[in-house]
Amino acid sequence: KQNYVGKTLESVLNQRFTNFEVVLINDCSTDNSFAVVAAFDDSRIKLLSHSKNQGLSATRNTGIKNATSKYIAFLDADDLWKPDFLKEIYQLMTSFPDAHLFATNYEEIIDDKITILPANGAEKLLKNGLISNYFEKSLQQPLYCPSSFCVKKEVFEKIGFYNEKITYGE
Numbered sequence: 001k002q003n004y005v006g007k008t009l010e011s012v013l014n015q016r017f018t019n020f021e022v023v024l025i026n027d028c029s030t031d032n033s034f035a036v037v038a039a040f041d042d043s044r045i046k047l048l049s050h051s052k053n054q055g056l057s058a059t060r061n062t063g064i065k066n067a068t069s070k071y072i073a074f075l076d077a078d079d080l081w082k083p084d085f086l087k088e089i090y091q092l093m094t095s096f097p098d099a100h101l102f103a104t105n106y107e108e109i110i111d112d113k114i115t116i117l118p119a120n121g122a123e124k125l126l127k128n129g130l131i132s133n134y135f136e137k138s139l140q141q142p143l144y145c146p147s148s149f150c151v152k153k154e155v156f157e158k159i160g161f162y163n164e165k166i167t168y169g170e
Contacts, residue, residue, distance in 0.1 A: 001077035103144035
């Protein structure tokens with residue numbers, strides 16, 4: 001991911017909403033990704049490393065457990081956030097204080113040239129509204145992807161973390 005992770009991190013640091021922390025986990029990457037992110041100088045960035053490769057689920061769990069915020073937003077190393085992503089998520093938190101999951105729609109970008117909006121019917125939903133039946137709305141394509149949602153940390157503390165055996169198919 002070394003060719004993408006710098007732009008990914010810049011997309012976080014360029015957010016208009018600036019009250020956040022970034023927890024980056026190096027899961028024993030074999031490319032130059034860790035050096036790319038280590039070159040960033042920002043007090044909001046916390047770098048952690050696994051001593052051996054543990055896979056995606058364990059890496060997400062490490063990030064969740066080490067985050068100090070009440071809310072967790074994920075961003076994969078080859079994804080980008082638009083400048084108002086965190087601001088929109090914060091507005092959803094403020095508008096719906098009893099909700100536990102907040103999400104925005106997303107775009108898929110192919111070869112840095114073609115932008116595709118998912119065919120999930122999100123354009124028909126009310127802006128900043130609640131979804132009554134996520135599964136029905138996600139029949140064609142998901143309404144959100146892992147890099148477009150935020151969840152209250154207490155959800156993981158109450159129902160559990162990612163199953164780390166799934167990563168390796170044990």
